[in-house]
Amino acid sequence: MKKISGIFILIFLLAACGQTNENQEQSGDNSDSPEPIEVEIDMENEAEAEEEIKIGAHVTQGEETVTDANEVLFEIWKEGEKEDSEEIMAEEPANNTYFIKQSFEEDGIYHVTAHVTARGMHSMPTEEITVGEAEQEESKAEEDSEDIHAGHQHGSPxxxxxxxxxxxxxxxxxxxxxxxxxxxxxxxxxxxxxxxxxxxxxxxxxxxxxxxxxxxxxxxxxxxxxxxxxxxxxxxxxxxxxxxxxxxxxx
The missing domain is CATH 2.60.40.150 (C2 domain)
Known part of the structure; x- marks a missing residue:
């Protein structure tokens, strides 16, 4: 009887040890939050009115390129006309980049936001493009920015x-x-x-x-x-x- 009891105790201890290790592994997995996705918009800084250009979004997570995004949608609007923005769904990734083809009807400053949903996360960076002769609008935007941030010494975005x-x-x-x-x-x-x-x-x-x-x-x-x-x-x-x-x- 003592020998049998000892065997049962040994089995119980081994099982408990295995369960503890498993719980620790699971706990460790849960504590490691996934790296955030990063989105880089790839497009020219300038274009001519009616010129068709490519606008791309390169998505990464850590050192891995993401090509299995749930949705990549580009939102485009002219300066001061956000309520009239246009939304365009990106095509399947080519050369590891999601892209669309877009032309702008008239001169001006345009904003492009890439709405990317991937791996349970969402990112939405925004870039600008100058179309045609938009110097006056651009100068005014810079003056407004200087008025708002008087004394701001960081020139980069x-x-x-x-x-x-x-x-x-x-x-x-x-x-x-x-x-x-x-x-x-x-x-x-x-x-x-x-x-x-x-x-x-x-x-x-x-x-x-x-x-x-x-x-x-x-x-x-x-x-x-x-x-x-x-x-x-x-x-x-x-x-x-x-x-x-x-x-x-x-x-």
């Missing part, structure tokens, strides 16, 4: 790429994460605040983010479905004071 769940639902707490960079270099130890409001509503909510793993993140609950405006305010101790506007669709 600051970006805030949104990394969030592919679908944001009303009434559910969601973590909004932003990758903040200047000329592609991450900005660390900055104060980043989110100004959030729904289109058509004057009520603004301010949310402070926390920096972790090179990202600035905050939790927020969108009460209603629809489009929300999010202005990312970025400040540091070297006279940087920038803001980047984003649009978030809530189901």
């Amino acid at each position: 600051v970006t805030a790429d949104l990394q969030s769940p592919s679908e944001i639902k009303a009434g559910e707490e969601t973590e909004l994460s932003f990758q903040i960079a200047e000329e592609g270099e991450p900005i660390n130890e900055a104060r980043v605040r989110l100004e959030i409001w729904q289109r058509g509503d004057d009520t603004r909510e301010w949310v402070d983010t926390e920096e972790k793993n090179g990202m600035y993140a905050a939790s927020h609950t969108f009460e209603n479905s629809g489009d929300y405006m999010v202005t990312v305010h970025i400040e540091d101790q070297e006279d940087l004071h920038e803001h980047v506007d984003k649009i978030i669709s809530v189901k």
Whole structure:
């Protein structure tokens, strides 16, 4: 009887040890959050009216090129005419890049946002293109920017790429994460605040983010479905004071 009992105890200890190791492995897997996706818009800085150009989006996750995105949609609008933006779905990736062909009817400054949903995350960087003779509009935009950011000594563009769940639902707490960079270099130890409001509503909510793993993140609950405006305010101790506007669709 003592010998049999000893065998049962040994089996029990081995099983418990195996279960502990399995739980530890699972716990380790859960604690390792996936790397965010990064989207680089590939297009010319200038074009002529009626000229057809290619606009591409190169998607990566860490060192891996992403070619299995759920959706890559380009949103294009002329300066000051966001409400009349055009949305175009990208074709299947060619040479590891999602792309569309686009022409612009008239001169002006145009904005291009690549809305990319892939691997449970969403990113939506924006770039500009100058079409035809748009010097006056461009000069005015630069003057306005100087008026808004008087004393700002950073001449290079600051970006805030949104990394969030592919679908944001009303009434559910969601973590909004932003990758903040200047000329592609991450900005660390900055104060980043989110100004959030729904289109058509004057009520603004301010949310402070926390920096972790090179990202600035905050939790927020969108009460209603629809489009929300999010202005990312970025400040540091070297006279940087920038803001980047984003649009978030809530189901």
